[in-house]
Amino acid sequence: MKKILLPSFLLLSAMGFSQSLVQAYKNRATQVTQTNINTLLTDFTSYGVKTTGSTANNNAFAWLKSKYVAFGYDAAQITENAFTYNSKQTKNLIVTKTGTVYPNKYLIVCGHYDTITGPGTNDNGSGISIILEAARILQNVSSEYSIKFINFSGEEQGLYGSQAYVTNVVKATNPKMDIILVLNLDEVGGVAGMTNNKVIAEKDGTPTYPTNGTYSTYPSSNNAASTIKTTELKNSMLNYSNITPVDGYIERSDYMPFEKEGYVVTGLYEFNESNKPHTANDTYVNMDPVYVYNIAQGIVGAIQHFSTADTSITLSANAVSKNLSDRVSLFPNPANNFLNIGLDGKGFTTTIVDMSGKTIMQSKDQQDLDTSKLINGIYLVKITMGNETTTKKLIIKK
Ligand SMILES: [Zn+2]
Incomplete structure (x- = not known):
């Protein structure tokens, strides 16, 4: 995704802040490790240019699946959603954790793994690494709402993967899937050499751009709920990470097909916008892996908040001996x-x-x-x- 800069950003005011930090959520957020993030980013990069339907794209899909299996997710939790782009087959990967109280209500945490022109370490290895690290940490943690971790393909050519999922899965059930929130992560890698300590929290609305009228066909009935959820996302970033959230709007990424169906969506996007995505230089050295690590902590906190995860503190061997x-x-x-x-x-x-x-x-x-x-x-x-x-x-x- 590329974003046109907003003319100005509103810094989140601490006034009226009421979402309190949950210690158990904080403890799990701190289980994110820089080493894991670095390894995931490097592995993602190693598959090369993952153009939708290419061999590299399929290899990356197999790698993703192997990661979820290694984290302990079983075959029943891992599903594939295939679609065809440019007469080539490609797949979305969906990993579901069933909720204890609302098994049929879903929090979707998503990002795209396809890339264009380059290896896409920032766009969107950053989002994929965070989703994987969150899925690892939360594998054994119960939550009241169900969680779906979704890795989409086909994003770069026009949101084909998320659209295929919405058309063939979300709307194919009667009643259609009950989604409490779609939380999208796309390009949160920052810029090497810059101070990357802010992130754009994207709410649904009527932005003053682009001028092509794309947004006029999208519903506004879900905007108010998105504003509330985006505020909760910002509060989660403040509670569980050292990253300051800044207001912005959703645009051109995998939440859009959901938005069009009337669902409530939100997302994160880097504040310092890299000019490397969609080029051969979207590589590890040009982004900031520490920024990804910091954002991952906020996301692990946010997922627990939105899914109402277990708040009890378990004294595992890890928790006792500090890492x-x-x-x-x-x-x-x-x-x-x-x-x-x-x-x-x-x-x-x-x-x-x-x-x-x-x-x-x-x-x-x-x-x-x-x-x-x-x-x-x-x-x-x-x-x-x-x-x-x-x-x-x-x-x-x-
Ligand atoms: Zn992207």
């Missing part, structure tokens, strides 16, 4: 000539890489690092201890 990511701190950050790695214990390796992935420094069991030779910019600090790795963003500012 490496929580034990590591960088100080100061931004840093100038020195950096302190806050971590107790021995046996850790620190690697500092620049945004092109080049290793700049490496040390072992060293807490005070001389960073006087690093030039201004954003770096990734990877810390490995035992079989755990965590990655933090470091800013050098002199």
